Amino acid sequence: MTVRRLLASIHDVTPVHAARLDRLVPIVEAAVGAGRYALLVVPDFHRRGRLTGDPQFERRLRGWADAGCEIFLHGFTHIDESDHAGAAARWKASRMTAGEGEFLGLSTLDAEARIAEGRDMIEQLTGRPIAGFVAPAWLYGEDSLAALAAQNVLMIEDHFRVWNPQTSAVLARGPVVTYASRSRARIASSILWSRLATGLLARASTVRLAVHPHDVDSPRLLREIARALSAFARTHRPSAYAELLPGRFS
Secondary structure, eight states: OOOOEEEEEEEEESGGGHHHHHHHHHHHHHHHOTTOSEEEEOTBGGGSOBGGGOHHHHHHHHHHHHHTOEEEEOOSSOOOOOOOOSHHHHHHHHHSSSSOOTTSSOOHHHHHHHHHHHHHHHHHHHSSOOOEEOOGGGOOOHHHHHHHHHTTOOOEEOSSEEEOTTTOOEEEESOEEOOOOSSHHHHHHHHHHHHHHHHHTTTOSEEEEEEOGGGGGOHHHHHHHHHHHHHHHHHSEEOOGGGGSTTOOO
């Protein structure tokens, strides 16, 4: 019998969003269970929320890791400060995110440095290897992909797949269910997609659902997130990303 997996994740985990995380984490845990979701951690969110500058948040992060949460590196600052070459990159930077695509335009050298520093910071805090890397806004440049392969990161994801950047082996396919809270129109379209997705993806082998701290600013989004997570948890087993790796099908 084919196992259907639900991979739930919380993005933008940072001391800057501590209060929002207080509200968001219980909603996710109510549907999938404690420790049955991934945390995407930003080491220095917008250059104002460095992990190592907040002992209380450091303890929270260790506690989540001890409870079983997978910890992914999620960029370093989550700010796009690059000058983009090429029309495609400029379009992605301006249309697919609001200045958050940090790893879209970095050079290989700069990307490697941020990956190495961020990974070291997280691993020293949690005492565990990172589970993988997810670029802010799911946007990668060719140089950042080369850096991830060179840094021996085994798992990354974008909007449509999870894969190994060293071998290019695809570990899972399918659109991620996520939410946008920047405007009423984005909230409405997010809710529509979420409701459609719980039907369209009911038989998918792997479902990914990602939430962000600012989702708690919209009561409508919070209600839909709770509904969608509960619906998917009935058809898919809340699981770890690590189960996608070869030999990890427990």
